[in-house]
Amino acid sequence: xxxxxxxxxxxxxxxxxxxxxxxxxxxxxxxxxxxxxxxxxxxxxxxxxxxxxxxxxxxxxxxxxxxxxxxxxxxxxxxxxxxxxxxxxxxxxxxxxxxxxxxxxxxxxxxxxxxxxxxxxxxxxxxxxxxxxxxxxxxxxxxxxxxxxxxxxxxxxxxxxxxxxxxxxxxxxxxxxxxxxxxxxxxxxxxxxxxxxxxxxxxxxxxxxxxxxxxxxxxxxxxxxxxxxxxxxxxxxxxxxxxxxxxxxxxxxxxxxxxxxxxxxxxxxxxxxxxxxxxxxxxxxxxxxxxxxxxxxxxxxxx
Numbered sequence: 575x576x577x578x579x580x581x582x583x584x585x586x587x588x589x590x591x592x593x594x595x596x597x598x599x600x601x602x603x604x605x606x607x608x609x610x611x612x613x614x615x616x617x618x619x620x621x622x623x624x625x626x627x628x629x630x631x632x633x634x635x636x637x638x639x640x641x642x643x644x645x646x647x648x649x650x651x652x653x654x655x656x657x658x659x660x661x662x663x664x665x666x667x668x669x670x671x672x673x674x675x676x677x678x679x680x681x682x683x684x685x686x687x688x689x690x691x692x693x694x695x696x697x698x699x700x701x702x703x704x705x706x707x708x709x710x711x712x713x714x715x716x717x718x719x720x721x722x723x724x725x726x727x728x729x730x731x732x733x734x735x736x737x738x739x740x741x742x743x744x745x746x747x748x749x750x751x752x753x754x755x756x757x758x759x760x761x762x763x764x765x766x767x768x769x770x771x772x773x774x775x776x777x778x779x780x781x782x783x784x785x786x787x788x789x790x791x792x793x794x795x796x797x798x799x800x801x802x803x804x805x806x807x808x809x810x811x812x813x814x815x816x817x818x819x820x821x822x823x824x825x826x827x828x829x830x831x832x833x834x835x836x837x838x839x840x841x842x843x844x845x846x847x848x849x850x851x852x853x854x855x856x857x858x859x860x861x862x863x864x865x866x867x868x869x870x871x872x873x874x875x876x877x
Contacts, residue, residue, distance in 0.1 A: 642661045645657060645658050648751060650723075652723055655712070660704070661699050662699035664703050665703075666766045667763050667765040668765060670704065670707070670768075670846065670850075672709070673709040676716070676717060676721070677719055678720075678772050679831055680831050682708045682771075684838045684843075686835065687836075702850070703763075705759070707756075711728055725741070728753050728756075730743040732748070732757065733807075733816075734816055736811055738806040744807075768814075769849045770823050770824070772824065774826070776827040777798050777799065778822060778825070779800060779801060779823040780823065781804055781811060781821050782819055783814075784820030784821055791822060797825070822849065
């Protein structure tokens, strides 16, 4: 019941609303409610089709001259991004990577120093595409552990002919997302040469046709050449011995983890630059490197 007086206007409004609502119901009385054919035809979406997800792998990219592009290759077991930085557009592709063992962090800092140097010295990109991958095992680096979070040594998980299916190597080749991303990177870009930074064996090792490259790099640092032999399921065994890609494994000393990034670059930067400018046809580093200061004497402004 509505009372007259000061509330009479509200009462008349409510009555009017009720009449309008009743009229609306009469108009719609011929329609079927939810569940009826008319309702289903108008409002039900067609069933969604299942879409096949693409295989994870490196995105295609074309870096602009004098600039680099950050490319996410995919994610680790724990969902951390695995990204590379790409410089240049030349036909010669060089992959320099670190951090495949999470307990060997010095190489990650050194690769990042190289990235900064390339930004400041774009002349080194002439005719080259340089792919830098500082953290191949980001979960392991966060935890300070050699393996990924599933306890697999990623550098024993590649489909080399000497792969051994033991617990630390994974149940099968490329069982881990991190190693699959690296394999996709190799498959898509087929680098001209690879440098992989490790610790703590204090030497320069190589696999595949990389003896001259290893010698050129050793000439620009205090790490001796030492052939360690192909390890089962390693990147060296796979890329070097099976795919025929020259690959050098730089084993920094364990004490390198205590050096600052600037100290690492001063000690080993020239060695990495030797890998960048190396020319197999000349059996030595290209003359471009000869104008740079000796190892350990790189000026601060060049860092």
